[in-house]
Amino acid sequence: MSNITRHQSNSRLSRAVVHNGVVYLAGTTADNCTVSSKGQTEEILGKIDALLKLAGSDKSRLLSAVVYVADMRVKPGMDEAWMKWIDPKNPPARATVETRLGTPETLVEIMVTAAVQ
Amino acid sequence: MSKEIVRYDPDQRLSDMVEYDGRLYLAGQVGEDNKADAKGQTASILRQIDKLLARGGSDKSKILSAVVYVADMRLKPKMDEAWMEWMDPKSSPARATVEARLGSADTLVEIMCVAAK
Numbered sequence: 001m002s003n004i005t006r007h008q009s010n011s012r013l014s015r016a017v018v019h020n021g022v023v024y025l026a027g028t029t030a031d032n033c034t035v036s037s038k039g040q041t042e043e044i045l046g047k048i049d050a051l052l053k054l055a056g057s058d059k060s061r062l063l064s065a066v067v068y069v070a071d072m073r074v075k076p077g078m079d080e081a082w083m084k085w086i087d088p089k090n091p092p093a094r095a096t097v098e099t100r101l102g103t104p105e106t107l108v109e110i111m112v113t114a115a116v117q
Numbered sequence: 118m119s120k121e122i123v124r125y126d127p128d129q130r131l132s133d134m135v136e137y138d139g140r141l142y143l144a145g146q147v148g149e150d151n152k153a154d155a156k157g158q159t160a161s162i163l164r165q166i167d168k169l170l171a172r173g174g175s176d177k178s179k180i181l182s183a184v185v186y187v188a189d190m191r192l193k194p195k196m197d198e199a200w201m202e203w204m205d206p207k208s209s210p211a212r213a214t215v216e217a218r219l220g221s222a223d224t225l226v227e228i229m230c231v232a233a234k
Contacts, residue, residue, distance in 0.1 A: 020138070021120065021137075021138055022137075022138070061122060062135075063122070063135045063137055063142045064135065064142040064144075064229075064231075065131075066145075066184075066229070072218055072219075072220065079130065082130065083129055083130055086129070086130070088129055089127070090122070090124065090127070091124070091127050091128065091129070091130055091131045091132050092131060092132060092135060092142070093131060093132055093133065093134055093135045093142045093143055093144035093145075093229075094130065094131035094132075094144050094145065095144060095145025095186075095227060095229045096145070096220070097145070097186050097217035097218070097219060097227065098217055098218035098219070099215075099217045099218075113142070115120065115122055115137050115138070
């Protein structure tokens with residue numbers, strides 16, 4: 001059996017869980033929700049970079065992503081930040097759907113899986 | 118030893134499918150004809166999933182998990198009709214169905230799944 005490694009765990013959840021060569025990240029939101037969906041997405045992607053690094057991976061090894069937006073009208077702003085960030089040769093399988101998120105000001109939440117080096 | 122990641126139809130935003138370590142991660146699939154009802158859109162999605170899985174050397178009997186997004190829970194019976202006609206009854210995946218607003222107002226169903234090869 002392969003091990004399960006948990007990063008940044010608390011009593012509720014872990015920010016990253018590694019098993020069998022795959023890292024599963026928790027849904028990540030921005031700390032500063034006073035900014036636009038583009039700004040929130042930029043902060044989220046920075047946090048994802050750090051978590052992937054902690055797990056021994058990086059954005060070029062993303063497998064899948066689910067993007068939750070509070071309103072489909074903020075998707076273009078999210079996509080702007082996303083396309084600037086993504087490794088153009090290595091985009092993950094992705095879906096974007098609209099749902100209510102943790103607080104009314106939270107516009108974007110992203111959950112990804114990636115292969116670990 | 119680093120296992121290879123294979124990306125199918127990557128564009129600047131996402132890949133339609135990503136293969137890694139014996140598993141296929143599919144992007145959220147939507148129907149080709151948004152004028153069709155939920156059953157028609159689902160049937161179209163499932164045909165696309167069949168094609169993608171075949172390209173990856175898999176088939177619907179090897180789907181591990183699926184998340185179905187419906188634009189309105191009242192559409193779920195119609196989605197399920199197409200799903201049950203399609204699904205291999207001996208090898209149904211772990212599945213969740215939730216309501217979310219999707220890419221355009223007439224997109225009624227989106228399905229994201231992971232399969233073994």
